[in-house]
Amino acid sequence: MPKKRGYHHGNLREALIEAALKLIEEKGPTGFTLSEAAKHAGVTPAAVYRHFEGREDLIAAAAHQGFGMFAELMEYAYEKGQPSALASFESAGRAYLAFARRHPGHYIAMFESGISINRTPELAAVANRALSVLERAAEELSQHIPADKRPPATMFSAHIRALSHGVVELFARGNSGANCPFPPEDLLETGIGVYLRGLGLIPADDDS
Amino acid sequence: MPKKRGYHHGNLREALIEAALKLIEEKGPTGFTLSEAAKHAGVTPAAVYRHFEGREDLIAAAAHQGFGMFAELMEYAYEKGQPSALASFESAGRAYLAFARRHPGHYIAMFESGISINRTPELAAVANRALSVLERAAEELSQHIPADKRPPATMFSAHIRALSHGVVELFARGNSGANCPFPPEDLLETGIGVYLRGLGLIPADDDS
DNA sequence: TGTACATCAGTGAACGCGCGTTCACTGATGTAC
């Protein structure tokens, strides 16, 4: 508790974001309502308007926070892999899924809530910061591919993003039923592995 | 017009599904309401209950129809590629994206509306029929991989599904902003290409 | 061909509900003297 609580909540803004995340996580972006978030924070719906412009603004704030965390996680993962371009890239890919798994509410707010990434310049900036890590790693990695058969770095960063997102949506959520017998982490790991082998960045007989 | 229209609509069930699809396509699964769908079909909300149990049932019907079409498309694509396992597989992958692009309402109802694939046995059956095409193609294709380094067919069918779904969600929708400079078709095509190369199913210097 | 009747797809009024948002207000907090 950073501040005391009483008639004045003390930390309502954070509490509301937390409540929103919990609701989103439990019931999907559809299940989230301003009123219910207020109730979870122990506060009248009207109080929300002291801190946010409205319902959408609250979701955007959650997404903003999520992108911030995401960016840091990605950057950390990238650094951890350095100076090896390959290790950085793989590490970033793994971090993507790890984030989605650890912070499903944030992930949904960021990518499935319907709010635009370009809603505000600040949101766009932090989102870009997060996604550009993967781009940078791809860029670096693509230096190791012979120039004549090298695909644009944006393209294969896009491939990895798509694969990661697809794994998250289809296999890392409970709703799908027992659709797939593999843990999503393995699925992504092997998928990226095959992909990098296809680019000639991993020797074909390397088993790791 | 298969039947006449008047006091009795004649084809309300279909009209409601169509209205639902249009609304879903335009405003996302959240934006869809039973009442609005009824209005689009030129009918009182109460009339919906002659044909569906309720809101969810209507969405499920749309998804059901979608899976039927999807299954046929996938099967057709598969056949078209035969007897080459590789051609069948690639064709099915392409069909996946083509379906999502051509029938966004159906796609959303099927994969993003929150209704469970196991809602009814019939829905599960048709969904399974659609998805098993890719599985079968993967199975067949995996015969061409040396047994000792062959990944389970379910796994690489899952990879392709994830990649396809990710491309659809991230890059084949308007909402993302100008996030990616490549047409989604190219993105998926090249992605699958690299992946298959990684499996050793396409020679490394094949440019196609 | 015409009449009587069963069927059933649609109406329209009504319901209770929770939503997002507004407003004048109140009472806790922090500061100046």
Added chain:
DNA sequence: TGTACATCAGTGAACGCGCGTTCACTGATGTAC
């Protein structure tokens, strides 16, 4: 240390709205004779 006062985070009542769903009904359709 104590009092007066400005600030402002929260209240709670109210609003209009569209929602999903129900119900008794009505009127078009198709069939039997």
